[in-house]
Amino acid sequence: MRDISYVPQLTRRTSRLRDDGVTAWALRGEQYETPFRGLRRPAGISIDQPATRIADALGLMTDGCVLTGWASRWLQGQAYCDGERYGKDLPVTFLCGPGARLRRQPGTRPRERRWVPGEVVDLDDVVVATIARAAYDDMLDAPNRIEALVAVEMATSTIIEQARTAAGNVRAVFDAHVKTRGRVQARWALAHLSTRSASPWETRTRVLATETLGIETWHVNVPVFDQREKLLGIPDLLDPDSGLVIESDGGDHRDIGVHNADNVREEALENHGSAVVRIGSAQLSRSERPETRQRLRLGFERAHSMGRQTWTTEKPAWWRTWPPGRRWD
Structure with a gap:
């Protein structure tokens, strides 16, 4: 404190x-x-x-x-x-x-x-x-x-x-x-x-996504793993049915290191059957909201067309003893 x-x-x-x-x-x-x-x-x-x-x-x-x-x-x-x-x-x-x-x-x-x-x-x-x-x-x-x-x-x-x-x-x-x-x-x-929301922008993004897509069952900041128990990422929002992932990008995501990590995580999730939509804080503004809603709809359609999902939210045994994982449990 x-x-x-x-x-x-x-x-x-x-x-x-x-x-x-x-x-x-x-x-x-x-x-x-x-x-x-x-x-x-x-x-x-x-x-x-x-x-x-x-x-x-x-x-x-x-x-x-x-x-x-x-x-x-x-x-x-x-x-x-x-x-x-x-x-x-x-x-x-x-x-x-x-x-x-x-x-x-x-x-x-x-x-x-x-x-x-x-x-x-x-x-x-x-x-x-x-x-x-x-x-x-x-x-x-x-x-x-x-x-x-x-x-x-x-x-x-x-x-x-x-x-x-x-x-x-x-x-x-x-x-x-x-x-x-x-x-x-x-x-x-x-x-x-x-x-489980980690920032105000995550909350605002979830409300917009829910209103746009009608999804009420979002997984919020839930770890996602591949078939070999490797951590793929912890998406801000994950629709467990379609596999749509929504990431809310605040100002810290402009940092080159954070941006590069975002890209790596996005590729890993898409390689395992998820479609990723990234939304910046400015894209929640009144003027940009219609375009953002359209991006969400297109991302939802893309998620349904990705084919078989090879990721899981079932936590492997190692996760329960990994100290950084305590924050997300």
Whole structure:
């Protein structure tokens, strides 16, 4: 888990800094920055951008507030919750109880939602929502059902090396609250949840592939072997009936080493009867989506025409004792 001990103390109210002996002259000088009125943060610091935004938001917190959403998940060591979506910053979200008196500021989002015992924890003197509750709030606040699915899948993924919560924990939070705006898309996300997705782009690609081809039985990040028990690859998506493989290529796939490995793995899978369709993140955009859907349909047809499949998802004995394989089990 990342070290967050410095975050709660990074941005502080000027009144508390004065109580600690910092002079008014120093607070007005170049040593401090002013993210919000009444708050000061040391100038010139070089830290992760999420930490700065979270620290500034924490400086605004009043009694009766709970940090939730992506910021809570980031503090608790989750991946893919850096407060950005498609290059735009997401607001830091707070749950506000009775008497919290927290006003909305740029980059913050107070929510008057209740919480129940077990949904809030103290984390290094910061009151935050549990990962399960934070994921629930992210689902409610998502702009659509796909992004709600992204939030819950990243929070519960057993593939990503991170702190995580169980899908059952998120469902328990969902069941504990009724008549909350956003529950329709949260319900849909929980109904389509896979705990094997390894990135937001994989989740978005799976939704598009399912809508286009009508396939609901995808194998998600399941190892594939040849007849001699050699590992051919771990496809992002595999249709066990047709043999269609779909790979979601994020920005890291532009690296020459990663790209070359992708090519080798693709050839191996096609040599054993699978058709491979690679989809980059830009190809999920609204403008390119029709062409991407057509590529998926053509790939599905090609998979059916490949002939006999000579691959298997049955794991050989050596796999169960191979340490890197533990991530994918």
